[in-house]
Amino acid sequence: xxxxxxxxxxxxxxxxxxxxxxxxxxxxxxxxxxxxxxxxxxxxxxxxxxxxxxxxxxxxxxxxxxxxxxxxxxxxxxxxxxxxxxxxxxxxxxxxxxxxxxxxxxxxxxxxxxxxxxxxxxxxxxxxxxxxxxxxxxxxxxxxxxxxxxxxxxxxxxxxxxxxxxxxxxxxxxxxxxxxxxxxxxxxxxxxxxx
Amino acid sequence: xxxxxxxxxxxxxxxxxxxxxxxxxxxxxxxxxxxxxxxxxxxxxxxxxxxxxxxxxxxxxxxxxxxxxxxxxxxxxxxxxxxxxxxxxxxxxxxxxxxxxxxxxxxxxxxxxxxxxxxxxxxxxxxxxxxxxxxxxxxxxxxxxxxxxxxxxxxxxxxxxxxxxxxxxxxxxxxxxxxxxxxxxxxxxxxxxxxxxxxxxxxxxxxxxxxxxxxxxxxxxxxxxxxxxxxxxxxxxxxxxxxxxxxxxxxxxxxxxxxxxxxxxxxxxxxxxxxxxxxx
Numbered sequence: 001x002x003x004x005x006x007x008x009x010x011x012x013x014x015x016x017x018x019x020x021x022x023x024x025x026x027x028x029x030x031x032x033x034x035x036x037x038x039x040x041x042x043x044x045x046x047x048x049x050x051x052x053x054x055x056x057x058x059x060x061x062x063x064x065x066x067x068x069x070x071x072x073x074x075x076x077x078x079x080x081x082x083x084x085x086x087x088x089x090x091x092x093x094x095x096x097x098x099x100x101x102x103x104x105x106x107x108x109x110x111x112x113x114x115x116x117x118x119x120x121x122x123x124x125x126x127x128x129x130x131x132x133x134x135x136x137x138x139x140x141x142x143x144x145x146x147x148x149x150x151x152x153x154x155x156x157x158x159x160x161x162x163x164x165x166x167x168x169x170x171x172x173x174x175x176x177x178x179x180x181x182x183x184x185x186x187x188x189x190x191x192x193x194x195x
Numbered sequence: 196x197x198x199x200x201x202x203x204x205x206x207x208x209x210x211x212x213x214x215x216x217x218x219x220x221x222x223x224x225x226x227x228x229x230x231x232x233x234x235x236x237x238x239x240x241x242x243x244x245x246x247x248x249x250x251x252x253x254x255x256x257x258x259x260x261x262x263x264x265x266x267x268x269x270x271x272x273x274x275x276x277x278x279x280x281x282x283x284x285x286x287x288x289x290x291x292x293x294x295x296x297x298x299x300x301x302x303x304x305x306x307x308x309x310x311x312x313x314x315x316x317x318x319x320x321x322x323x324x325x326x327x328x329x330x331x332x333x334x335x336x337x338x339x340x341x342x343x344x345x346x347x348x349x350x351x352x353x354x355x356x357x358x359x360x361x362x363x364x365x366x367x368x369x370x371x372x373x374x375x376x377x378x379x380x381x382x383x384x385x386x387x388x389x390x391x392x393x394x395x396x397x398x399x400x401x402x403x404x405x406x407x408x409x410x411x412x413x414x415x416x417x418x419x420x421x422x423x424x425x426x427x428x429x430x431x432x433x434x435x436x437x438x439x440x441x442x443x444x445x446x447x448x449x450x451x452x453x454x455x456x457x458x459x460x461x462x463x464x465x466x467x468x469x470x471x472x473x474x475x
Contacts, residue, residue, distance in 0.1 A: 015267070019260075026255040040259050047263045051270055096203070100238045128249035146211060147246050153213050172207055178246070 011054065018050050021064050025071050028144050031132065032075055042078060046071045065155040068145070072159060083160070085138045085170055099179040127185035131178055139174035146171055199225075202232050210240050331422060331456070332438030332445045334393060339411040339443050339458035342402055349387030349402055359388045363399050383410075383473055393456070396420060410469070411458040420454060422447055430467040437463050446470060 025046060029039035049070050057066055076083065132143055145151045145159065156171075157164045202225045208214050209222050226233045341347045351362045386402040386409075396415045403410040425436040425447070436447040446466040447456045455474065457466050 019263075022255045022260070022263075023253075026259070027253050030253050040256065043255070044259060044263055044266070048266055048270070051267050097206075097235055097239070099242065100235055103238075126249070128246055129251065132246075132250065143246075147243060148250055150247075153211070168207070175207070179242075 014054055014057070015051070017063055018047070018054075018067060021067050022047070024064070024149050025067060028068065028141075028149065029071065029075075031140065031144055031148075032137070033079070034133065038079075042071065042075055045078065046074050049074060062155055062158065064151070065158045068149075068151075068155075068159045069161075072141070081137060083137045083141065085173075086136045096176065098176055099183055102183050127182060131181040131185065134181055135174060135177060138170065139177060142167065142171045143174045143178060147175075199229060199232050202226065202229070203235065206236060206239060209236070210243055330438070331393065331420065331447070332425065333440045335411065335413060335445045335447075335456050335458045336438075336440035336443040338391075338400070338413075339409075339445075340441055342411050343409050343460075347402070348389070349400075350389040352387035354385045356385055359385060359401065362388060363390075383469070393420075405459065405461070405469070408459050408461055410461070410466075411456075412474075413456045413458075415454040417452045422454070428463075428467070430464075431471045433471060435467050435470070437466075439463075 022043065026039060026043050029042045029046075030036065033039045033042055046067070050067065053070075057063070072083075075081065132140060135143060141160065142156060145156045146153075151159075153164050153167045153171075157167045160167070162170075202209075202222050205214060205218065205222055209219065214222070226236050338347070351359060353359060353362075384404045386404050388399060388401045391398050391400040391413070393413050393415050398413050398415040401412040401414070403412055422436045425438055427434055427436045429435075433448055438445050438447075443458050443460060444463045444466055445456060445458045446463060447454065448470065449455075455470070457470055459466055461469070
């Protein structure tokens with residue numbers, strides 16, 4: 001009797017620990033599905049699975065990564081999505097620090113842009129959301145995990161089931177693409193014009 | 196001393212806090228001294244912060260939390276209900292059946308391949324295994340014995356030589372090229388034939404009946420079988436090999452590429468005479 005009550009306490013403890021991360025899961029769900037209703041279904045389904053498979057969670061391992069992994073698998077199964085890294089057409093080192101180089105070029109030729117280089121960020125606001133949403137799924141998810149949820153490479157590697165090296169290269173490519181996209185928004189708006 | 200290129204290479208890892216203490220402080224040192232790199236690192240750091248800050252953070256709706264809580268309660272209830280022993284047994288039985296007839300590809304593959312492998316191995320061992328064959332004289336004599344005692348089933352029971360020839364022509368497709376010899380002697384009658392094998396070689400078996408005895412004729416085409424160890428005798432210009440088993444005389448000879456054997460209770464000389472007169 002006492003043992004069973006102890007086990008029940010443990011289950012309750014696990015459940016409340018799992019629920020602490022629901023906001024993170026809901027936010028990633030929103031970005032991955034693109035709409036509120038689907039995100040709610042996805043998160044609900046995820047937590048039903050969490051409940052059903054709570055006994056498979058290894059005590060002492062990373063709960064947040066485990067939850068994201070279930071969310072991701074549920075997403076793939078429900079929406080029959082494939083999360084594959086897009087083939088890169090070409091890439092050169094000059095594209096590193098893409099945004100920085102572009103903005104620096106503009107600043108140097110326009111005296112009206114005063115202040116430190118980071119001030120130009122006032123120009124972007126809502127574009128960030130769109131730029132992330134436009135990324136291919138494989139890139140979008142690593143940006144969400146790393147830049148928004150601030151998970152470590154190791155946690156991300158566990159969630160997406162890839163080695164850490166793959167996580168790194170995918171994340172860096174994702175950021176490069178994100179910077180290009182941000183630059184296009186800035187350019188479209190006309191605040192920053194390439195001379 | 197670290198150069199800028201190295202520092203930039205580790206820029207992401209630095210900002211993501213993924214470097215160990217040694218590498219981190221080395222890069223930190225470089226950034227503190229190098230204005231160019233410092234500008235870049237600060238830019239990327241600010242961008243990282245902007246991306247996080249400018250991404251709206253949604254609050255999980257209350258109804259979703261409630262819905263999850265109530266579904267969990269339902270699941271617990273269901274689980275507690277099915278935990279009673281009777282239901283447990285039933286559940287186990289159903290699962291047992293489905294587990295048994297699972298269609299998982301791996302299991303199906305094994306289920307198909309395993310019997311095939313076993314049958315294949317058995318077939319190989321019983322048919323193709325190179326084995327010591329009993330002496331040819333013994334085989335011929337024993338086969339003749341079963342022919343004499345009517346224990347042998349002939350595929351084609353006919354006294355029509357053409358029919359027998361046609362029978363063996365059909366068999367040519369299965370690598371049994373048979374040349375039915377002409378029987379000149381009137382006292383010889385065809386009883387029937389079948390395809391057979393003699394000491395591991397495909398052969399044609401022809402059952403004959405003489406005046407008083409039955410005679411077995413076996414024809415092996417293209418046989419490289421070695422019979423040179425048997426006793427032999429020259430009769431009317433042809434070399435005959437012979438042996439005796441169970442009271443039957445066996446006479447063998449070669450004609451071109453073909454090996455013939457005649458078996459009967461007749462004595463050896465009579466058999467050789469039949470062979471030389473009836474089978475050219």
